[in-house]
Amino acid sequence: MATGGFSIYKGSDLIYDFSCSKCKENDFNAEAQHFCLECEHYLCDKCVKLHNGYHKKHNVYGRGDTEKWVVSSIDRCHQHGKELEVHCDDHQELCCSVCVALNHRLCNSISHLDNLAKGFLKKAEFKELAAKVDTMRSRLIELKKARTTVFNDSYKNIVAEIKALRNEIDTILDQIEKATVEQLDNMVGNLENDVKDDVDKCVMMNDQLKNLMEKINQMIGQCKETNAYIGCRIMTAKLTQANNLIGEVQRKSKEEIQFEADTTIESFLKSLNTLGLVEVKDYKDCMYQVVRSMQYNIKIKQDRRLCSIAGICELSSGLIVIADFSNCKVKLLNNTFQVIDHCDLSAPPFAMCHIAASEVAVAVDDNKKAHKVQFIKVSQRGGLKKVRKFTTDHLCISIAYHQDQLYVGSKTALYQYTMDGDVVKKIYENMAGDVTVARCDVSPDGERIYVLNFDKHKLISLDKCGQELAYSQLHSLSGLCVSLSGHVYVCSVASNTVLQVDSESTKKLAKVASETDGINEPWSLEFIDSTSSLVVGGYDNDNIVVLQLEKI
Structure with a gap:
């Protein structure tokens, strides 16, 4: 000193x-x-x-x-x-x-930071920082809530089952019931310690993001560009830490506690120590089935053609954004799936992905000269607004987002872009067909990139470097989505079905929905985790289908 x-x-x-x-x-x-x-x-x-x-x-x-x-x-x-x-x-x-x-x-x-920070307050990276922090904090809060309540329902159901069985036999079960409930309590206590650790990490990370963002906001009015740039860099690193934390927690197996009653308990009652086996069940690739199917009309008076829904996204607010290919529009739906606003595009939208709390990126292409990514956000007044765009030198027919990176497909190749439209690299290419990269999506932890090969009827999973890991052979695939829990869904336009595929993309787990559920030439999918619903958009169809799902 x-x-x-x-x-x-x-x-x-x-x-x-x-x-x-x-x-x-x-x-x-x-x-x-x-x-x-x-x-x-x-x-x-x-x-x-x-x-x-x-x-x-x-x-x-x-x-x-x-x-x-x-x-x-x-x-x-x-x-x-x-x-x-x-x-x-x-x-x-x-x-x-x-x-x-x-x-x-x-x-x-x-x-030098002074050089890097020149004009930084006007750049999209800084302007979008608050929205990214809000999105990350929302995800942390949702994760905290999910991890806090994960065992509550299972615990209540098992205790009720234990007590119902207990009431059917005589008073000799007093000690056995006590031993069984103690076994359950001990197991839940052990599991809750792991949950509490995850919750504490989420709370700490949430507080850090909040406090750091408050400091950065204070600098905006003072026009401290260098400090703003430094704050943004630190916040970007902190967001990466937060995203890694979310990935770490989400990669943990989805566990439930099960109780398996012994059907021969009455004849062997005096020789038993507990009423049954309490165990943790792993739901890493749990399957879903439809319990209710509903259809909603999304046609508006300005539409000149039947709607063809090429993309569906749920915003953090619960609003739904859909991309209407046939009418060159993006439409905003409320939580009852009614159209409340729309905006026109210069060319058809082929795909769409959610990038921030109230913003989506749309792959727009006319198969001629207009190849671009259009960013659209919901304004504070609740309407759709085109905010910025960037063009590419290749077709734009599919798009996905993960950690400030966009993945754009061009029929035969997949490219990685920054949010400012700079090409990072060509991740994957397959020239053995006309449409080998028809759709794309990314796993929640970013470790797998999923690609639909339309010509070869394959769902392919890639690593972050674009190397093929595995694939499943499925006929006439047309749509793809990956839920926040990592479950993979595809749809087939030829068979009018929605399928669930394992996270490794090696096999079909279940046929989730078919024509009897209202599926007709499906083209796009979006899983709503908060309600366990699957929204399906079709080609030349003015209705979207909302499937209410439950675990099998």
């Missing part, structure tokens, strides 16, 4: 671990001896007197509390306490001078 405290010369090259923020604004160089938490300013002995005169109630920390300076400062390296100055492009890390000296001396590309 430098000493001396203050330099009277402008542009002094003395290096301090913390420099006075107010002096720096006037091109003076002074060592900070204090830090104001509310202002987030470093202050020398002279400036702190002026500050305290104006802000008597602010929390000001001295040199004895420097650990609080670093924690409170978004522009400081949390490891070394020094100001963040550069970005290592090789490692994608924000660095202070000590970081560079210790860990990044041999790196090829180091960029």
Whole structure:
């Protein structure tokens, strides 16, 4: 740490671990001896007197509390306490001078933050940050709720079954019932410890996202572009951590507690220690069946043709967005599946994916020159609004989203794009046919990418690098979706069926729905996790089908 405290010369090259923020604004160089938490300013002995005169109630920390300076400062390296100055492009890390000296001396590309941050407040990456944080926090809250209540229903049902069986036999079962319930309680207690750990992690991550976003929002009004850029980088890393946490929890097996009664219990009652076997059942690839089918008309007076629904997305608010290929429209449905707004497109929409709390990306193509991805969001007034777009040099007939990356299919290849429209790489290509990449989707953890090969009647699963892992042979596949729980659904336009496929994409698990459930030339699917419903859109059909599902 430098000493001396203050330099009277402008542009002094003395290096301090913390420099006075107010002096720096006037091109003076002074060592900070204090830090104001509310202002987030470093202050020398002279400036702190002026500050305290104006802000008597602010929390000001001295040199004895420097650990609080670093924690409170978004522009400081949390490891070394020094100001963040550069970005290592090789490692994608924000660095202070000590970081560079210790860990990044041999790196090829180091960029100054001041240069990277120019105009950053106007870029889509920063403008979309709040929505991404809201989406991630919503997912964390939903995950916390799901993990908290996962065993409640099973537990209640099993206890009721135990008591019903207990009432059919005599009082000799008093001790046996007690032993059985204790066995169940012990198992649930062990499982709840795992659930509590997941819940605590979700709560902590949610709080961190909230607090960091509040700091970033404070900077917007102050036009601190460099700090905003740093905050965004840190938030992006934190979002990755949050997404990894969600993936880690979601990859855990979906467990339920089961009770299997012993049907011979009456004759062997005195030789038994419990009323039955309590066990945990793994529902990694649990199957679903239709319990109710409903149809809703989505035609509006502006439509000139029969509707053909090429894409369906549920927003975080519960609203549904559908892409009408035949009428070149995107339509907004309320939670009763009534059309409440629409917007026109310049060419037919081939596919659509959900990218943020209230925003979707649509693959738009006229099979000639118009190849583009159009972003559409629901405004605060509840209407659809086209916000931005980017064009490609290839066809756009399928699209999926995962962790700020778009996956766009072009009939025979799958490309990875940034949200700004920059090509990252060509992930997969299959030239052995006219339409070998008809649809695509990504697993919740991002480890698998699913592709429909229309020509060869295959559902193919790829790894993140585009290598084929497995496939299943299914006839005339036309639609594909992956639920938040990782369940994979496809539909067949030839057989008018909806199928559930295992997450490895190696075999068919079940025929979920058919013509008797209202399925007619299905083209698109969306699974609504909150209601266990499957929404199916068809070709040349003014009705969508909503299938209420339950576990088999």
